[in-house]
Amino acid sequence: MYRTTDILTNTPNASLSEAGYMVINVGPQHPATHGVLHLVITLSGETIINVEPHLGYIHRSIEKMCESLTYRQFIYTTSRMDYLSSHINNHCCALSVEKGLQIEIPDRAKYIRIILDELTRLASHQLWWGAMAMDIGAITPFFYAFREREMINDIMEETCGARLTMNYMVPGGVMFDLHPNFQKKVKEFIAFFKSKINEYDEILTGNIIFQNRMKGVGIISKEDAISYGCTGPTARGSGVSCDVRKLYPYEIYNRIEFDEIINNGCDSFARYEVRMQEMKQSLKIIEQLIDNIPEGDFQAKTKTVLKLPKGEFYTRVETARGEFGVYIVSEGGTTPYRIKFRSPGFSNLSALNHMAKGNKIGDLVAIMGSIDLVIPDIDR
Amino acid sequence: MQTLTNRAKLVERKPLSFIERVYLWNILKGLIITFSHIFKKKPTIQYPEVKRTFSPVFRGLHVLNRDEEGRERCTACGLCAVACPAEAITMEAAERLPGEEHLYREEKYAARYEINMLRCIFCGLCEEACPKDAVYLSETFAGANFNRESFVYGKENLLIPNPKTDPEGYAKAKGN
Numbered sequence: 001m002y003r004t005t006d007i008l009t010n011t012p013n014a015s016l017s018e019a020g021y022m023v024i025n026v027g028p029q030h031p032a033t034h035g036v037l038h039l040v041i042t043l044s045g046e047t048i049i050n051v052e053p054h055l056g057y058i059h060r061s062i063e064k065m066c067e068s069l070t071y072r073q074f075i076y077t078t079s080r081m082d083y084l085s086s087h088i089n090n091h092c093c094a095l096s097v098e099k100g101l102q103i104e105i106p107d108r109a110k111y112i113r114i115i116l117d118e119l120t121r122l123a124s125h126q127l128w129w130g131a132m133a134m135d136i137g138a139i140t141p142f143f144y145a146f147r148e149r150e151m152i153n154d155i156m157e158e159t160c161g162a163r164l165t166m167n168y169m170v171p172g173g174v175m176f177d178l179h180p181n182f183q184k185k186v187k188e189f190i191a192f193f194k195s196k197i198n199e200y201d202e203i204l205t206g207n208i209i210f211q212n213r214m215k216g217v218g219i220i221s222k223e224d225a226i227s228y229g230c231t232g233p234t235a236r237g238s239g240v241s242c243d244v245r246k247l248y249p250y251e252i253y254n255r256i257e258f259d260e261i262i263n264n265g266c267d268s269f270a271r272y273e274v275r276m277q278e279m280k281q282s283l284k285i286i287e288q289l290i291d292n293i294p295e296g297d298f299q300a301k302t303k304t305v306l307k308l309p310k311g312e313f314y315t316r317v318e319t320a321r322g323e324f325g326v327y328i329v330s331e332g333g334t335t336p337y338r339i340k341f342r343s344p345g346f347s348n349l350s351a352l353n354h355m356a357k358g359n360k361i362g363d364l365v366a367i368m369g370s371i372d373l374v375i376p377d378i379d380r
Numbered sequence: 381m382q383t384l385t386n387r388a389k390l391v392e393r394k395p396l397s398f399i400e401r402v403y404l405w406n407i408l409k410g411l412i413i414t415f416s417h418i419f420k421k422k423p424t425i426q427y428p429e430v431k432r433t434f435s436p437v438f439r440g441l442h443v444l445n446r447d448e449e450g451r452e453r454c455t456a457c458g459l460c461a462v463a464c465p466a467e468a469i470t471m472e473a474a475e476r477l478p479g480e481e482h483l484y485r486e487e488k489y490a491a492r493y494e495i496n497m498l499r500c501i502f503c504g505l506c507e508e509a510c511p512k513d514a515v516y517l518s519e520t521f522a523g524a525n526f527n528r529e530s531f532v533y534g535k536e537n538l539l540i541p542n543p544k545t546d547p548e549g550y551a552k553a554k555g556n
Contacts, residue, residue: 073465076503140414147423161437167503203413207406259389277391
């Protein structure tokens with residue numbers, strides 16, 4: 001692994017400084033990098049020549065750790081990866097174990113899972129909205145976003161038992177039944193948030209100062225977005241149709257009416273618009289389901305010790321950042337032989353260099369904000 | 381643009397009107413929104429003075445339960461330690477001697493029961509695994525201390541107060 005000093009003195013191209021270029025480090029503890037992300041930026045004046053992300057500062061070898069955990073236990077390590085959509089990560093793991101065991105889960109559990117997934121997506125997008133606005137210099141949206149996110153956190157705490165690492169999904173359903181207040185609180189939240197999302201639009205989306213910061217920076221074409229493996233709003237902002245909920249519907253998404261949002265803008269503002277519209281779609285999904293949660297079991301009957309048959313299993317879900325995949329190789333034992341997580345953040349980050357090249361250094365945070373990076377997800 | 385599958389909804393960009401392009405008006409609009417919040421209800425909670433109530437499923441620090449007669453429920457079967465993904469729980473079993481029936485519920489009990497709160501990820505699997513309802517996660521959540529050793533909670537920290545000798549403490553720990 002590199003040390004910061006190594007990079008500064010032993011840059012591959014020794015003539016960089018002679019050519020008038022400057023190499024600077026952003027991070028790994030820089031306030032604008034959302035965590036321990038380390039970017040080595042080559043600059044010519046103010047223009048970015050090259051951005052090189054260095055990973056490894058928050059590597060916890062989760063994939064290796066999962067090989068010694070049972071199929072019930074390994075789910076909980078994924079909450080620590082993309083902590084903002086931990087529910088959806090857990091969902092994907094539970095789905096892949098269910099696929100291996102061929103368990104049919106009850107309808108009630110499916111409804112609960114989808115509602116909580118969409119609430120998680122909303123909470124994640126709210127935090128992204130606030131954090132991105134703060135990155136480019138607007139402090140107030142951060143507080144507004146956290147005010148609304150607090151309501152979701154309260155719902156999660158009441159229903160799942162924790163605010164961030166929910167651990168609510170188990171193979172076969174959900175851990176325990178819904179709290180009696182759940183439906184009432186979710187409806188309250190939807191009514192409240194519908195008025196607030198207009199405020200979001202008024203204060204930030206329609207603001208010309210904000211738009212001038214976002215429009216025309218971080219451009220990535222449709223072909224490039226596909227070739228870099230971008231997924232989620234990052235790719236949909238470039239016109240790629242890649243929503244797993246539509247393309248490979250899991251649980252009951254094929255029965256729900258919602259739109260996949262794409263935008264042909266290809267720049268940071270297009271990705272921003274996609275996420276804002278997605279929040280409205282998430283509200284729409286929750287509204288359809290919240291009154292129709294069927295009665296019944298919340299968990300299918302499973303054995304105490306789960307043993308997956310020999311083989312390979314892959315499932316994917318749409319997290320707030322893109323496609324999240326779990327690939328399990330099983331040898332027939334109680335623990336997986338190998339687990340691979342396909343995290344959306346890693347592929348999206350790989351496109352950062354392409355997006356940032358040629359832009360000014362001040363735009364870098366606007367581009368990074370529009371990709372919505374969560375570092376523990378990239379570097380697990 | 382015609383999409384291949386017609387699954388997607390295309391969002392196009394509208395051109396800005398003149399008033400939207402004026403910087404000063406946008407600054408004023410932002411100020412109006414932020415200033416209007418001065419007169420609204422504050423969402424903050426004054427934490428140490430005011431505390432929120434938690435739901436019964438909240439996963440906080442662990443508690444070792446006793447039955448109504450004040451006897452320890454734990455039989456040191458080790459199922460919680462096996463279920464723990466973080467390997468935070470260790471225990472040592474011991475056999476109940478004659479004359480200790482008022483202390484332990486069954487013939488076997490945990491002589492040493494330790495949970496490393498720094499390792500614990502508060503997933504609640506120990507609570508799920510326990511066949512005797514002996515360990516459960518309480519609504520206390522903020523453990524603070526000066527050194528690492530004091531985060532290894534032994535039986536003296538984990539056990540709920542005895543309902544016979546300390547009914548008030550027991551009721552408080554039960555949360556009602």
